[in-house]
Amino acid sequence: MGKTGGYGNMKKVAYNLGYFFREARTLFKIDFFPNIFSIISIGLIFFILALVISGWGISNYIIGIVEKEAEINVYFNDGLQDGEINRLMEDIKRIDGVGKVILVRQDEAYNRMAEILGKEASILELFDDNPFTSFIEVQIQIEEADSILDRLERMEDIDYIRDNKKVIDRLQDIVIILKVLGVLAVIAVGVSTLIVVSHIIRQGIYNNREQINTLELLGAPEFFIGFPFLLEGLFLTLVGGILASLLLILIFKIGYGQMEIALPFIPLPPSESLTINMVFLILAMSGILGIVGSLFGLAKHNINH
Known part of the structure; x- marks a missing residue:
């Protein structure tokens, strides 16, 4: 030009x-x-x-x-009494990167699943007893997930840990x-x-x-x-x-x-x-x-x- x-x-x-x-x-x-x-x-x-x-x-x-709402579910031994469960929850709270720690009882676990299933919730009526167990719901910082899971796995009285890290x-x-x-x-x-x-x-x-x-x-x-x-x-x-x-x-x-x-x-x-x-x-x-x-x-x- x-x-x-x-x-x-x-x-x-x-x-x-x-x-x-x-x-x-x-x-x-x-x-x-x-x-x-x-x-x-x-x-x-x-x-x-x-x-x-x-x-x-x-x-x-x-x-x-998902990261803001990242949670893991900690399942403990069935034989634990309320006092032992409370002590376990206090130990979990002291781990770096852990936020809220809430105990979810059997009935609440059942109601949550019924809400998720919606119209299909009638399938739960096939069970004579409540098939769910109580667990501890732990809110975590996702970047600290590996260290938190490592600490939890070394704790006594914990049977199983379910996390959504793989999904993330x-x-x-x-x-x-x-x-x-x-x-x-x-x-x-x-x-x-x-x-x-x-x-x-x-x-x-x-x-x-x-x-x-x-x-x-x-x-x-x-x-x-x-x-x-x-x-x-x-x-x-x-x-x-x-x-x-x-x-x-x-x-x-x-x-x-x-x-x-x-x-x-x-x-x-x-x-x-x-x-x-x-x-x-x-x-x-x-x-x-x-x-x-x-x-x-x-x-x-x-x-x-």
Whole structure:
């Protein structure tokens, strides 16, 4: 592009804005169907990226909630008396990283399971006696889980310890995988969008080479010739980003409703804030990639030959 001052270019843009938009619209109409297909392709690419990043964010949120509510269940010898149980609970409280320590009696354990089973709770009536035993519910800091479990395993009168550390470890593994996929998706989306937009710009320049030659003979600077092409590339990616945003809003609306019905016990981030953040990210990326892709296409094609 020609070397002119930034202020001068801005004045030219403002003065000729109507002309630039008309030219951009003309460029879009010339390759109407290829541009429509490009918008759809870009929209689907951004939509897939948004799903990957959303999955990453939701997994991080779930792990954060699970870590805050991390608990282990300590089952003790059946023969312990109340005084011995209280002493055991006091010993557990003194372990670093332990929060609340609560005794859950047999009846409460039964009621909890009945609440979890819901309509299927009638299966518990098949037992003549309460099949559950009392246990101690211990809230812990998840980062201290290994040392806490080691201390508990060395305590007397403890028969069995049930913890959710394996579940959290698996969730963290999933988050790592999603992070890798997210980075790869961002790279793939960036590269593919730049290729699509720059190709469209180069094709537009080639199709309009006679008009460009005429403008050059009249003394039009590169900036004046190239700006409509930049607007066209920005328009393609922004419309693609809007299409991806609409698809994402629809998926979130349906998906959240189904999740709340099928898996009501899984904590999910607020759908409104997640949707707003993802839409903002998609539109910001689409705008940036549209401008960069257009500039790349203009740089790769020498307008002045």
